[in-house]
Amino acid sequence: MPDGAGRARVAGLLRLGGWAGGELVAAVPLLAGLAVWELAGWMLGFRFLPPFSRVLATAVGMIAGGELMAPLGASLLSLAAGYLPAAGLGVTLGLLMGRSRGLEFVLSPYLNAFMATPRIALVPILYIVLGLNRAVQAVVVFLGAFFVIVWSTMRGVRSADRDHVEMARAFGATKRQVMWKILLPSALPLTLAGLRLGIGQAIRAMIAAEMFIAVFGLGALLRTYGGRFDAERLLAVLLVVVAVALVCALAAARLDRHLTAWSRTPR
Amino acid sequence: MITIESARVRFASTEGGAPMVALADVSLTIARGEFLCILGPSGCGKTTLLKAMMGLVPLDSGQIRIGSHAVTGPGADRAMVFQNYALLPWADVTANIAFGLELRGASREECARQAAHWIKAVGLGGFEHHLPRQLSGGMQQRVGLARALAVEPEILLMDEPFGAVDAQTRRLLQEDLLDLMQRSGKTVVFVTHSMEEAVLLGDRVALMSPRPGRVREVIEVGLTRPRTASVEREPRFTELKEYLWERLRAMRDEAADA
Secondary structure (H helix, E strand, O other): OOHHHHHHHHHHHHHHHOOOHHHHHHOHHHHHHHHHHHHHHHHHOOOOOOOHHHHHHHHHHHHHOOOOHHHHHHHHHHHHHHHHHHHHHHHHHHHHHHHOHHHHHHHHHHHHHHHHOOHHHHHHHHHHHHOOOOHHHHHHHHHHHHHHHHHHHHHHHHOOOHHHHHHHHHOOOOHHHHHHHHHHHHHHHHHHHHHHHHHHHHHHHHHHHHHHHOOOHHHHHHHHHHHOOOHHHHHHHHHHHHHHHHHHHHHHHHHHHHHOHHHOOOO | OEEEEEEEEEEOOOOOOOOEEEEEEEEEEEOOOOEEEEEOOOOOOHHHHHHHHHOOOOOOEEEEEEOOEEOOOOOOOEEEEOOOOOOOOOOOHHHHHOHHHHHOOOOHHHHHHHHHHHHHHOOOOOOOOOOHHHOOHHHHHHHHHHHHHHOOOOEEEEEOOOOOOOHHHHHHHHHHHHHHHHOOOOEEEEEEOOHHHHHHHOOEEEEEEOOOOEEEEEEEOOOOOOOOHHHHHOHHHHHHHHHHHHHHHHHHHHHHHO
């Protein structure tokens, strides 16, 4: 690694750690929305819309009181247990499908069918087949994230420039080298986009599966408080869910920006 | 020496009709160390011929030999410079230039050393860590040229390399190429649609005509080497350019009559 590039890369990694001004600015619309929520909560005095500050205080209280930790832990665990394999296998299958027209021809109908299916509908069947355990949550999360990751990765490989492939072949690249040095980097922007979309889908699938059976995780809490019409606690739990989603999205966005700066048009 | 014997290439037509004949019975011999320009209107198969020499396009019949070996695919003895540069957008200048070496398993240090050498040779000092999109077209093609030269090929195949840059940049690139190649002793096959470029750079000019693609005539340039751009003032240069233009125009009239 030449020195200049090395230094630039280290500087980039350091920046990954801190909060850049740009992100504070990006938070302005969100803060504005929260302010509207706060005001509406106070002015309307509507029972099912407590002001944001009260919800936040409730969430903090629930976390401090320990009541939220076990469900949060359970949810994060099933999220990781479902999402990580979905990412690994999804990217792998996407790469294979992107490289082989035959495989794409055989598998795309299934891919399209699954992407259009509300996978939540499968939850009861999964509980029956796999039993009432947390593996079901992981499977549902997997199904939520997997297909969009496969599809985006495949499109990413297909977006590779034919001229780059031809150039690599002219310089003697083997099939394997074409895969690693041309197709993979070309596919990166769309693959990362798929991984980002996949996180959102995974979190939605996780909550839905947990709410269905109301035994494990944050979804179970949501169902409990929903059943008691306890809007404050319900919203407090949702706030935690949104916070988890935002953290995942921010981390993914940072990774994306760092790895695929080359693919954005200069301003 | 490159020997092309009765090379034929057909492409399947996209509409499912009769296949398109890209090269019909092309025979040509290129001496070691020669600079051959292939000139012709668009659609005459000049790029196909070059890619066949690179081993990227298979022949339907005939043969291309380098020395005594038949070309069956790309090889370390040849390198190509592409019309649209074909630089990797995610790799900086250094990594792009070292790409061919990297594929051949050269060490990191070797890649860096060679890249540094060629960056200097093509006049890109100070741009080592720029991405392609941060460079002008002319600079991008300098990277393309350096990438090809870095693998130290005996034969350099250039596909309208300066076709996409503005006239002034083109002129500078031509002068630098003359300078680089005249000292190297490499064999160069250079595809162009510019008569001036063909006469300025080539030892010989192979004139091709379209539909079906064939070599109509091979012309000796006969201008002295080492050459500089000042040869453009010699009567022989103007005379050849006029001749090539006449021939190209005659081809177009033929096509219009047919």
